[in-house]
Amino acid sequence: xxxxxxxxxxxIFRRPRTYIAFVAITALITIVQLGxxxxxxxxxxxxxxxxxxTLQIDGKIVNGYFVCYVLxxxxxxxxxxxxxxxxxxxxxxxxxxxxxxxxxxxxxxxTQFILAKFFAACIYTILLLIWLAILALFVSMLIFGTDDMxxxxxxxxxxxxxxxxxxxxxxxxxxxxxxMITVAALGFFLSQFAENSIGPIVATMSVIIFFTILSTMxxxxxxxxxxxxxxxxxxxxxxxxxxxxxxxxxxxxxTIQRPDKLINSSLILLAHIVLFVGASxxxxxxxxxxx
Amino acid sequence: MKEIIxxxxxxxxFGTFKAVDDLSFTVNEGDVYGFLxxxxxxxxxxxxxxxTLIKPTSGDIKIFGQPLFSNRNEILKNIGAVIEKPDVYKxxxxxxxxxxxxxxxxxxxxxxxxxxxxxxxxxxxxxHDKVKTFSQGMKQRLGIGIALVHDxxxxxxxxxxNGLDPQGIxxxxxxxxxxxxxxxxxxxxxxxxxxxxEQIATKVLxxxxxxxxxxxxxxxxxxxxxxxxxxxxxxxxxVAQQLAGSYWKNNxxxxxxHKLVLKxxxxxxxxxxxxxxxxxxxxxxxxxxxxxxxxFLQVTSGNQHVDAFTN
Numbered sequence: 048x049x050x051x052x053x054x055x056x057x058x059i060f061r062r063p064r065t066y067i068a069f070v071a072i073t074a075l076i077t078i079v080q081l082g083x084x085x086x087x088x089x090x091x092x093x094x095x096x097x098x099x100x101t102l103q104i105d106g107k108i109v110n111g112y113f114v115c116y117v118l119x120x121x122x123x124x125x126x127x128x129x130x131x132x133x134x135x136x137x138x139x140x141x142x143x144x145x146x147x148x149x150x151x152x153x154x155x156x157x158t159q160f161i162l163a164k165f166f167a168a169c170i171y172t173i174l175l176l177i178w179l180a181i182l183a184l185f186v187s188m189l190i191f192g193t194d195d196m197x198x199x200x201x202x203x204x205x206x207x208x209x210x211x212x213x214x215x216x217x218x219x220x221x222x223x224x225x226x227m228i229t230v231a232a233l234g235f236f237l238s239q240f241a242e243n244s245i246g247p248i249v250a251t252m253s254v255i256i257f258f259t260i261l262s263t264m265x266x267x268x269x270x271x272x273x274x275x276x277x278x279x280x281x282x283x284x285x286x287x288x289x290x291x292x293x294x295x296x297x298x299x300x301x302t303i304q305r306p307d308k309l310i311n312s313s314l315i316l317l318a319h320i321v322l323f324v325g326a327s328x329x330x331x332x333x334x335x336x337x338x
Numbered sequence: 339m340k341e342i343i344x345x346x347x348x349x350x351x352f353g354t355f356k357a358v359d360d361l362s363f364t365v366n367e368g369d370v371y372g373f374l375x376x377x378x379x380x381x382x383x384x385x386x387x388x389x390t391l392i393k394p395t396s397g398d399i400k401i402f403g404q405p406l407f408s409n410r411n412e413i414l415k416n417i418g419a420v421i422e423k424p425d426v427y428k429x430x431x432x433x434x435x436x437x438x439x440x441x442x443x444x445x446x447x448x449x450x451x452x453x454x455x456x457x458x459x460x461x462x463x464x465x466h467d468k469v470k471t472f473s474q475g476m477k478q479r480l481g482i483g484i485a486l487v488h489d490x491x492x493x494x495x496x497x498x499x500n501g502l503d504p505q506g507i508x509x510x511x512x513x514x515x516x517x518x519x520x521x522x523x524x525x526x527x528x529x530x531x532x533x534x535x536e537q538i539a540t541k542v543l544x545x546x547x548x549x550x551x552x553x554x555x556x557x558x559x560x561x562x563x564x565x566x567x568x569x570x571x572x573x574x575x576x577v578a579q580q581l582a583g584s585y586w587k588n589n590x591x592x593x594x595x596h597k598l599v600l601k602x603x604x605x606x607x608x609x610x611x612x613x614x615x616x617x618x619x620x621x622x623x624x625x626x627x628x629x630x631x632x633x634f635l636q637v638t639s640g641n642q643h644v645d646a647f648t649n
Contacts, residue, residue: 050441057438062429145425149484152389152421153442154414336391 048159055167059133068129068175075125076118076182080190083114087191094199104197111188112196112212116288118183123223123284127230127255129175134168135234135247138331142242142338157332165324168231173224180220198288205290211300219284222313226281229316230255232323233277239330242338277319283312340367341403342492342524343388348397350383350548357383359548361397365526365541370518372539372556373528380548381528382422385496388526389419401492415444418490422497424481428470432461432480435469436487445488452487459483459513475506482513493517495527499534507534514538566591566627567607569598572620580617586610 059065083090087109095104141147150160196212198205207215234251241247258278261269273279286309291302303309343365350358358380365371375381386392388399390410399406401413426435436455440447456462459479469477478498485493495514499507515538517523529535535542536556544551571577578598581590589606591599602610607626614621 054438054441058427058430061427061434144428145423146427148386148389148391148421149419149425149439149481150442151391152414152417152419153439154411154444155442156411333393335393336386 048163051155051159051163052166055163056170059167059171064136065133065171068126068132069178071129072122072126072175072179073182075122076179076186079118079121080114080187083109083117084190087114095197107192107194108197109191110194110196111184111191112193112207112209112216114187114191115184115216116196116198118179118187119219119223119284122179122183123226123282126175126179126227128252130168130172130227130230131234131248131251133171133234134231135238135251136244137164137168137235138238139241139247140238140244142336143244145338147338148336151336158328161324161328161331165232165235165327168235169228172227172231176220176224176227180216184216196288200289205288206298207288207290208298208300211290211298214301215287219287222284222287222309225313225316225320226277226284229277229281229319229323232320232327236323236327236330239327239334275315277316280312280315283309286312341365342367342369342401343371343526344398344400344403345384345388346398346400348384348387348399349395350380350387350392351395356548358387358394358545361545361548361550363543363550363553365524367524368518368522368540369524369526370514370538370540371524371526372535372542373526373545374530374532374535374542375528375545375551376530379530379545381530381545382496383548384545385419385421385494385526385528388494389417389421390414391421415488416491417494418443418485418488418492419494420478420481420485420496420498421494422500424477424484426469426477426480426484429468431466431468432456432472432476432483433465435480436483439484440487443488443490447487455483455487458486460509474501475503475509478502478506478510479513482510486517491524493523493525495525497528497530499529499531511538565602565604565607567600567602567610568623568625568627569600569614569619570596570622570625571598571614572622573618574598577614577617577619580619584613584617586613 091108091113095108138147141150151157193209193212195209196207198207230251233254234247237247237250237254238244255278258276262273262276262279286303286305289304290298290300291304292298341364343363345364346362348358348361349356361380361384373381373384383392387394388401388406390406393407402416404413406413427438430438433452433456436452437447440452453462453465456465459482461476461479461483464472464476469480472480478501482495482498485495498510498514502510511534514525514527518525518538518540527535527538539556541554542556543553569577574593574596578590578593581587581598581600586600586602589600589602591601593599600610604626607624611624614624
């Protein structure tokens with residue numbers, strides 16, 4: 048299994064297409080950082096416009112933590128496409144190249160084969176998010192410095208102390224990994240039903256777009272299915288940045304307002320991963336390789 | 339002799355279509371087993387079942403004396419295969435592809451061993467070039483190299499000469515003969531080209547529409563005393579009359595595709611040629627064929643496949 052995983056990773060990282068995602072993320076983050084460096088104050092003034100009449104804010108609003116939050120909000124919507132580029136190609140790409148049949152004439156079980164490929168897709172996903180974290184958090188901290196962080200919610204603002212932020216990002220990135228691995232699992236599952244990569248990539252993105260629309264529309268009939276859609280839970284990383292307050296409305300360090308929501312979302316995403324991977328193994332074991 | 343492959347009543351259906359129909363055969367140790375049939379006859383489906391890529395609808399396959407599907411990994415360790423096109427990772431070099439598949443097969447993958455393999459298939463000089471720069475023939479040789487890299491006992495080659503030029507075909511043929519004679523491998527090779535199989539096989543199975551047509555030793559099936567000769571002249575009717583009244587009257591079989599067909603011993607062909615000249619036949623061609631082909635044409639789909647079968 049370890050050999051197979053090594054081989055799968057070797058194949059992933061020897062393909063030029065793998066680096067498209069890393070380049071795209073680097074370019075996007077650099078542009079946003081550059082924009083905020085030049086016009087950060089205006090952007091902050093625009094974002095805080097509703098609060099400016101009632102709240103006097105001192106200190107550095109556009110700091111590294113704030114920039115990272117902005118970047119995550121922007122990017123975590125688009126990263127699934129970059130994940131799908133690889134995950135949805137894992138089986139279909141091999142079928143298209145004709146290497147699938149050669150691989151399967153080797154003494155490796157089909158379950159092992161599927162699991163090694165899925166774990167390789169997971170490692171790719173995690174590395175992509177680590178790269179995202181390095182650029183969005185650490186580089187932003189270097190460029191913009193650190194201070195307390197302001198997060199605007201629907202009808203309130205949260206101020207998180209500088210010393211209370213870093214663990215929240217660690218948690219948010221771990222949660223983002225879980226969400227993106229769910230996307231990878233979906234792409235991976237769809238990858239089995241085609242002999243070219245385009246179909247599963249487009250199908251994965253279509254499912255995500257379709258579910259995201261259902262998740263965000265406040266129509267009563269959709270509310271029934273929302274809790275079961277993985278897209279509803281993919282944005283739960285934001286819960287790390289909602290803090291409990293005491294009777295004086297002061298934030299309590301080290302707390303999350305709705306940890307139950309976070310746990311629930313994590314479990315639902317995990318269930319989706321198990322479902323997609325389990326279905327992948329089931330389908331693949333029964334599959335006649337005709338490519 | 340030790341039985342390497344035993345196939346019993348193998349059937350594969352896709353919906354209502356039977357791709358392989360109640361097929362049984364045995365491959366013994368050291369055989370070069372020619373698996374012959376037209377395109378769509380069921381050769382590739384059978385080979386894919388031997389390699390566990392396709393699950394049979396019914397029937398049994400035993401390889402090395404063990405049921406295939408319950409001992410899959412153990413059996414596949416001792417099999418090397420090329421299935422139709424030798425598709426490998428085009429973005430990797432020949433060396434990297436070979437190393438990758440050697441590791442997967444559980445074989446040796448040290449530098450010396452890999453270079454020896456590349457030397458054997460004539461790719462040592464291009465070892466570190468990406469496969470996307472290779473010709474079809476080079477890819478085919480690399481595919482065979484991958485099949486051999488873990489030193490398997492049984493080699494299965496599905497249409498290994500597809501898409502190759504005459505030199506490439508000859509190279510593959512020589513490699514197969516070398517593997518059989520020098521390295522004592524058991525080889526199953528499928529083809530739709532009779533002359534390819536004729537030159538390498540020790541045993542032959544012909545299938546058509548998924549069914550076994552004939553199986554036997556190549557030496558018997560390609561019996562020289564049963565050579566079919568096709569004659570084309572500008573005065574066929576006259577020549578047919580002349581032959582009917584001559585020594586060759588019992589050899590005359592039929593008139594097919596505007597050609598006269600005779601069955602005779604291969605050694606008699608020079609005399610036939612002389613006699614045709616003597617009887618003023620305006621000879622365009624005299625082409626020896628084999629009884630196997632004739633047999634095949636009788637029992638399968640007829641003359642329309644002559645060209646495909648004899649190219």
